[in-house]
Amino acid sequence: MEVIAAQALIQALEQENVSIVFGYPGGSILPVYDALVSSALKHVLVRHEQGAVFAANGYARATGRVGVCIATSGPGATNLVTGIADAYMDSVPLVIFTGQVPTTQVGTDAFQEVDITGITAPITKHNYLVKDHRKLLQTIKNAFYIAATGRPGPVLIDLPQDMLKTKISFRYPKSASLQSYKPVLEGHFGKINEAARLINKSRRPVIYAGGGILISQACEELKQLAEVISAPVTNTFRGLSCFSGKHPLFLGMLGLHGTRYANLAVNECDLLIALGVRFDDRVTGKVATFAPEAKIIHVDIDPAEIGKNVRIQVPIVGDVKVVLQALLPLLKKTDRAAWLQRIEELKSLYPLFYHQENVLKPQFVLEELYRLTDGEALIATDVGQHQMWTAQYYRFKKPGAIISSGGLGAMGFGLPAAIGAQLGLPEEKVILVTGDGSFQMTMSELATMVEQKLPLKIFILNNQSLGMVRQLQEFYYDKRYFGVNFEFVPDFVILAKAYGIPGYNVSTPDELTRRLPDILNTPGPVLVNCLIDPRENVLPMAL
Amino acid sequence: MRHTLTVLVANSPGVLYRVVGLFSRRGFNIDSLAVGQTENVNVSRMTIVVEGDALVLEQVTKQLRKLIDVIKVSNITAEEFVARELVLAKVTANPTQRGEIMQIADIFRARIVDLGRRTLTLECTGDEAKIKAFEESLRPYGIKELVRTGKIALLRGSKYTNVNNIKEEAM
Incomplete structure (x- = not known):
């Protein structure tokens, strides 16, 4: 059947089982919007393109499916850049469609023309400029395959307007056509044996588990591994929720703001089992002194991550779930009582703590949220x-229950990502924990939230400043505070009212405890402005 | 240490940009880069000379392999290979100096490819050492302009670095 390319694109999305796209229209992409008119695909109109890409990102993180977003050429495309970089850093599968000026005008600095494939080359897993309509469908097939397989990531497809209006016959390819892209799933058998030998011999093993566990859905295998070999588990930030925060073997997060006992355990371990991680600088600090006594086993699907930052004794390239399934039968059940006793000792010597006072402490907000949701919320x-503070005090139980910008650390991620997550998982209770700085970056998406009738519970931990930056100035710049204290912060409760959302100010611990059950049980959205102690710091701060 | 990499890439738009971008972004140093179509019209071959220790080389190779358009990366440094570079040099040559310069060309088995009123343009191929010596010999006469291709290389004997049966790429 002959259709115009833009319609074929929408049909291709349906073939890929896409049910929702996040977008913002504009001139060049109009053929696609025209095709959306008669499609069953749900289109979520955001208020800024960054909202679209962050929402697709939140959707993908929450559901494990490929997130899709659409923007027009020029500024529409450049507004996506931060969200694409975020997906690239955190290995989130996205397919991004951008409009482009007609092929005849490409390269002439036409109105709203930018070289978006050039701009995004370093922050996409791959990208395409489709000038030839005959290549459109195969390109889409490839893009979804590349985005979702191996180490996932964003793939961008740039669509010149005239190409989108060309008639093509719709025959959607059954498979991707790629010459050399073949992710390796199975680990090398010899290396897996070697890993098993090291593990069985080890007296003080620590498991260092990251986002790869969540991506490959290896949480159950991780739990088995930890229990069989009696090894404590520490998480990277991105790995949080892959191992129950309530499990006695859980050490919490490691690294810069990790628990003291996780970092000490890594320091003392004789074997570090690194699973789906990338030895990020926030984890290792000085590479030379990281896990000084340990041999390191590193399992990752991306060969380039192995040996990139740290020397590895046993490198295993493969899907961490497949590798763990091969590894588990080779392991001896061991109790390692002395080591676990030492871990308990570290936990009791150096617990996470803060001083509860009459002012509202941010850590208390998180503890209360944890208590009342029993760790079940997203x-x-x-x-x-x-x-x-969320990473430290909310003990995640459900895999994938934290939606957060790790590698890129992009402020403004929260609200749109929460919108995407809630749309992907309508049954879940989704809570947004944000700050007054971050929230002001993308709070325009409140309109999207209301339009989509999403019952998000928004907690602004309001210290009327850019707390993390202020903390850095306190520690590293002799308290020369500059550019971090807001002289004006909007009244968030009145702001919420403008959007028709109930809003509350909370400024004492009692008030929070009293109000929280009702707030969490409200059927619709709620905004809670938590006036927290502005002097509070994130501790510990290692390194 | 300097390494010679042979990189087969899909002949698609932007592939050179991706490879070069990768090197600059990750701070790898390219000594030379030569690129052209191969015996297969869908495939181009890049010969890249890169400076770095074993760790750098490992990262360069792995990062290159991650690019979707990269088909194969071979580090041929330790293998037996033939490497050549082509240089074109335009040198000052008054009629009285032409004879000397032509003798130099003979020694290096270079060829005169153009003649101006006060210049000669020479073409020479060879490995790096020869090209360097050739350049040094011409320098006293005054090199007006010089251009080199960068190194290209093939393994000796019956060894190959290409991939057989690369399909007609649909993309």
């Missing part, structure tokens, strides 16, 4: 102090 965060 928590989206922005970036900054509140994000680290």
